[in-house]
Amino acid sequence: MSEEQAYTVVGGRGTMTVFEIYIKTTPERLWEAITSEEMRARYSFGVGTASEWTQGSEYKSGVPGVVDIASGENLEVDPPRRLVQSFNALWSDQVRSEGTTRVTWEIVPVGTSCQLRVTHDQMNDDANSELFGGWPMILSGLKTLLETGEDLDTPGSLRYSGAAGA
Amino acid sequence: MDEVFKALADPTRRELLDRLFERDGQSLSALEAELPMSRFGVMKHLRVLEEAGLVTTRKRGREKLHFLNPVPIRLIHDRWVGKYAQPWASALSELKRDIESEDER
Numbered sequence: 001m002s003e004e005q006a007y008t009v010v011g012g013r014g015t016m017t018v019f020e021i022y023i024k025t026t027p028e029r030l031w032e033a034i035t036s037e038e039m040r041a042r043y044s045f046g047v048g049t050a051s052e053w054t055q056g057s058e059y060k061s062g063v064p065g066v067v068d069i070a071s072g073e074n075l076e077v078d079p080p081r082r083l084v085q086s087f088n089a090l091w092s093d094q095v096r097s098e099g100t101t102r103v104t105w106e107i108v109p110v111g112t113s114c115q116l117r118v119t120h121d122q123m124n125d126d127a128n129s130e131l132f133g134g135w136p137m138i139l140s141g142l143k144t145l146l147e148t149g150e151d152l153d154t155p156g157s158l159r160y161s162g163a164a165g166a
Numbered sequence: 167m168d169e170v171f172k173a174l175a176d177p178t179r180r181e182l183l184d185r186l187f188e189r190d191g192q193s194l195s196a197l198e199a200e201l202p203m204s205r206f207g208v209m210k211h212l213r214v215l216e217e218a219g220l221v222t223t224r225k226r227g228r229e230k231l232h233f234l235n236p237v238p239i240r241l242i243h244d245r246w247v248g249k250y251a252q253p254w255a256s257a258l259s260e261l262k263r264d265i266e267s268e269d270e271r
Contacts, residue, residue: 144244
């Protein structure tokens with residue numbers, strides 16, 4: 001499927017947002033960081049994502065017993081290059097009312113680095129910016145983790161870390 | 167990182183980013199119509215923003231649409247805020263949140 005066919009852009013803030021970042025790593029390590037529940041938690045506000053990562057399988061993001069963040073289906077699973085997921089935000093009544101949107105992860109090797117592109121689309125025209133507002137922090141934390149092995153500890157980054165044990 | 171600072175150092179380019187924040191995914195023609203500047207001028211500024219990673223593009227049919235990519239700005243924020251200001255920043259952002267949520271009521 002060509003890029004033009006894959007994305008129908010209607011216009012207006014909220015229908016589609018694109019986030020790009022370069023990370024010095026291999027596609028395989030980047031894919032692992034996206035699909036490993038433990039690694040994911042280290043750069044996603046402490047929230048892990050559990051799934052079998054097969055086409056058509058479900059996924060759940062959250063801290064069991066503390067907070068549900070998102071759920072959906074893995075629509076396309078093509079390791080280590082492309083992951084398309086339906087995305088139902090669950091963390092508040094407001095974001096829940098936004099319904100099902102779509103998140104596409106694309107990994108492109110560039111020299112000794114990778115370009116990671118996260119496209120969040122199929123959103124309502126006036127979508128709540130909370131829906132996609134967390135991506136820059138998540139991607140920044142992912143870069144820090146893969147390049148330094150350390151957790152990003154800026155305010156809010158680890159909001160739910162350790163919450164399950166508390 | 168130098169490219170990001172250079173790109174942000176120009177008021178027209180910041181204006182372009184503001185326009186994309188308000189309405190993401192705009193064509194050159196749409197952006198040009200809003201600014202008192204030639205098509206060539208807007209194109210030049212967009213290219214600087216693209217090279218800095220602050221603007222990313224997608225095609226729709228024959229049109230090239232421009233999207234705001236705030237990630238490089240986040241990286242700059244995390245680099246300095248994370249190192250020096252974390253306790254202050256989190257206390258302040260909590261205070262800000264408390265005040266704002268009181269305002270909403």
